[in-house]
Amino acid sequence: MQPIDKWIERHKKEPDIVAKEKTERFLKAIELKVPDRVPLMLFTCGHVFAKWFKLSEVYFNYSKMRDAIAKFVTTFPSDVFIAAPAAEGFVMAVAFVDVPQIAPVVRFITGPMHDILKDKWTRWPGRELADHMPFQFIGGEYMKPEEYKKFIESPIEFIHNIILPRACGNLSKPGSAQYAHTIAKLTLEAINYLKALTEINNTLLKLGFPPLAVTFAYSPLDFIGDFLRHPTGAMLDIRRYPDEVKQATETLIKPILQVAFILKPAGAKYAFIPLHLNEMLPPKLYNEFYWPYLKRVIVELYNNGIKSFVLFEGDHTPHLDTILELPKGWGIGVFERGDIRKIKEKLEGHTCVAGGITPGQLIGWSPEKIEEYVKKLIEDLAPGEGFILAPGVAEIDPATPDVNLRALINAVLKYGTYRK
Secondary structure (H helix, E strand, C coil): CCHHHHHHHHHHHCHHHHHHHHHHHHHHHHCCCCCCECCEEEEECCHHHHHCCCHHHHCCCHHHHHHHHHHHHHHCCCCEEEECCCEECHHHHHHCCCCCCCCCHHHEECHHHHHHHCECCEECECCCECCCCCCEECCCECCCHHHHHHHHHCHHHHHHHHHHHHHEHHHCCCCCHHHHHHHHHHHHHHHHHHHHHHHHHHHHHHCCCCCCCEEECCCHHHHHHHHHEHHHHHHHHHHHCHHHHHHHHHHHHHHHHHHHHHCHHHCCCEEEEECCCHHHCCHHHHHHHHHHHHHHHHHHHHHCCCEEEEEECCCCHHHHHHHCCCCCCCEEEEECCCCHHHHHHHHCCCCEEEEECCHHHHHHCCHHHHHHHHHHHHHHHCCCCCEEEECCCCCCCCCCCHHHHHHHHHHHHHHCECCC
């Protein structure tokens, strides 16, 4: 019997004990202490569920979503499992920041919410895409450059009056009966989704998978690029309208933090922050337009007892030094690309680093090569603590052979134990 099979049996026989071990393992890694073993973290937006289910069903049926998540974790167990089978929608959380019962739930746009809103930021299987395809976030340009001033004066009001009508077909006529019906339906759907999330978390816990107590934040410049001006527009704006961009990013810090703090009373300990424009900016522009505002968000969260869970998408290597400006133990950095050994060396003793293997390697390598690679990676990176093995921040492709995912898990279980 392989290590993964023994671990699966333990999940069935003593899920409470396994869940407790995972929590302690994860906490020690983030706190830069020595866990019993290197934690393994897996992440999915739902594409991998195509191994067993139609994606058009998973994304639009919360019961199917729960079944898909349960199927994956019982087949391929990990220490930390993050499932976000919904599209980027932080703009909705900001729009409803004054309604704390709703804002965190609409932070992601689910399939049913997409049907209600008819939003143009996203595309979905069974709707704009084929049944087998994962959803897509495509963003868009819904604010004109000359409108920065109005946005800066009142960002939430601007989002409601200008952005949502332009980006969502069923909100195109503010004040109309359709607009009112759409908001009412969205509110009811948010309640349905909250119930579904509760059921999913309860299911995971019973299976030996403790849910992360997370809230949500965002990089101010990414907000502009993702939801208002499209990344291309944002990149042009920092050269053509630098003062307006800086004022807008400054204005966004407050509502972003308001969204993040909504879940603090419920016990949120980590803030999930995906980065998008970081790789596209050279250090000079990154340090002027991006980092100062993101840094303020992360530090303010840390000062209020919330550590950040930052997805450094792309190759963040040119900006690694800036991370050392954050307080020691500020949170966890999940790195998609770059030399993970150099990243770990640079951030040793300061930041918990996650990454090390790519989805492409999991697809294309043999099980034997994966095991040997993970063994060497752990030998190099486990000393010094603060390391979590993960396939970066990218989706696990459903084409990944099952034997390769099992090889990854087996290797962590076999070689990941810290030697006292």
